[in-house]
Amino acid sequence: MKTIFVIFIAVFSCLIWASEFTIELSWDEFEGECNGFMSGSIGKDHGFVSGSGSEEVLDGKLVSIGEGMSMDANQVFKINSDEGYFTFWIKDKFADDDMNNDPSLIARAKPMISVYQGSNLIDLIKVPAGSGLACKVFTLDADSGELDTEIRYFPKSRIIVGRAVHAVTGDPLEDVKVLAIDYMKDSQMTVTDESGVFIFPVEIGQYMIKLSKEGFIGTTADIRMGADETPRELIAALSPEIKEFRIILTWGSRPRDLDAHLSGPDPDGGDFHIWYRNKYPIGGKDFLDRDDTDKYGPETITIYKPAVGSYYYSVYDYSNKSKKRSKHLSRSNATVKVYGQNKLLASFEVPANMKGNCWHVFEINESHEIIPINIVDFVKKEQNIQ
Template sequence: MLFAVSSFAQETKDRQKISDTFDELDNGKLVIRFFDALTGKPIQSGTVSIESIGEYETDFEGRIYFESAEENAVLKVKFTHSKYITSQFDVEIMAGTLFFNRFSISPKMPLGSLRAVLDWSDSPRDLDLHLVKKNSYHISYRNLRVAADGTAKLDRDDTDGFGPETITTTNVDNNAEYLVFVYDFTNRNSASSTSLSKSKGSVKIYGRDNELIDVFKVPEDESGTYWLICKIVEGRIVPLNKVSSSEN
C-alpha cells in the first residue's frame, strides 16, 4: 500500500510538471505552485505578489499563472496567507522559462520553534534532510524520526522527488550547536556524483517570531552527496552552503 501511495504521488508530481511545461510553451503562461511544508498538499487562497508584475491568488492546486516580458530575470515573490508564515524569496526566469516553480511554505509555528524545509526537482528521487543537535539527537528518515524528549521530529519524508521534506524543533537550545544538511541517498554509492548540485535544491529556514529567516540554494557544478546548509550556534544561523563528500 505504501508503494502504491508513493507511486501515485510521483505520478501526480510528474503530471503537474508536464502541465506546467505545456502552459509555458503553448499558452505563454508561467506557473508557480505552492505547497504546505507539513503535508505536501497545495495551498489554496494564498496571496502572491510578484514585484513589478502583479498580485495573484492561488487556485485549488496551489497555482498562479502570470506573464513576463523578460526572457531572463530574477523576480521577488511574496506569499501570504492567514495560516502560513509570510515568505519572500527570489524566482528565476531563464530563457523564458522558470528555473524552478514549486515552493513549500511553513504553517505558523509556536514561538521558539525552528523549521527546515527542503524542496528540489524530480532528480535525484530521494534526498534526505538532517538536523543534528551536537552531543544529543540526529533527526532524519534513517536516524531518529522523533527526538527522545519530543522536541524535534521529521514532519515529512519524501522519496519520489520534488519534496517537501521537513524537520521541526520546538525548542531551540541557545547553548547548543545544530547542523542542518541534506544527503543524496539516491547516489549514496557515488561520492563524486554531481546529481545533488544539479537538483535545484533549496532549503528554507523558518524561526524567531514566525519568520522566514533564510533561503539556501544548492551550489551548482560541485561533486558530493552531502549539502551542508548551515549551523545554528547560540540561536544564530551560521551559513555553510557547500557540497561535500562528508557531513564534516
C-alpha cells in the first residue's frame, strides 16, 4: 500500500511540474551585461518581472529567481501556470533611451536563452546579431506549451511602434498622419514611412493613437506604456471611405488564425454564410475582402449589396477549433470595428476570460441597427455558425 502511495505521489508531482516552465538567460560577461524581462497576462491580470532581482507577480505564477542563483545561467525565470501568454525581452543593463543609447550592446553580449517545460528542454535560442536597445525574443502560450520565436530588435525601449495597413488589401499605407496624445492632452505627430511604420518615443502612461489619411476613415487605438518599459506594438487597419457596412477584425500575435463569418439575406433570394471556405459572389461582389491566416489581421468583410433581413457577424478561432474549454480566443485582444457612411459606427472587444472557440459579435437588423451580442461559446463545426 505504501509503495502504491509513493508511486501516486511521484506521478502527481510529475503532472504538477510538467506545467512549469523555466527560462534561463546567459551571455558573454566579458562582452556585455544583459537583463531579461518577462511580462505575462492571465485573464485580465498583467505583470512583469526583471531578471536582475528576485521578485514574483501574478500570485506567484511569474517569478524571477534573480542573478547568481544558478550555476548554468546568469538569470532564471519561472512560469508556474498552465494558462496565459508570456513574452520574453532582453535589454542591456547599462543602456538607456536618453543617456547611453549604444544599439550594439545586446548583440555584443551574445545572449542565449534555454526554455524548459518541467525537465525537458523545449527550445534553445541564440539571439543573432542586431541593432537596438531592446530585443523581443519569444512569446509562450502556457496552455498549449507553444513557443513562438519572434526575435526583433527595437531602436529604443520606451516606444510605441505601429504599422498602418489598407483594410481591404493588407498593403502598408504611407504618409498616414499619426497623433499620440497623452493623459495631459499633450500630443506629438508623425507620418508613416513607405512600409506603413511609425514610431513614438513615450514615457510611462496612457496614450491615444489617432490615424488619418485623405480618402480613408480615421481610426484610433489606446495603448499604455507600462513600468516594464518595453516597446508597445500596434497594427492599425484603415478603411477607404465607404457608405456600405464594412467590418474589420484585428487581433494580437495569438492565436495565429481567426476567421470572420457573416450570414444574412442574399439579394437574389435565400440566405448566405460567408467565411474563408465559402467565398462566393453576392450581387456580383465577393463580400470577404481579405482573409488573414498569420496573426494580427486585418480580416475584412464588406456588405456591398445590402438586402432586406438581418445579418449576423461572428469570429471563429480556427487555430483552436477543437478545444471546447479554450480561452485563446478570449485572450486574443481581438477587436471588431464596423464602418459605414464614411465613419466608425461601432467597436467591439472580445470578452475576457471566456471559454470557447466562437465569438458571436453583433447583429445588423432590418432597420440597419447594430445590435451587440458579444458572447463566446463553443461551436463544433464552423459551417454551423449563425
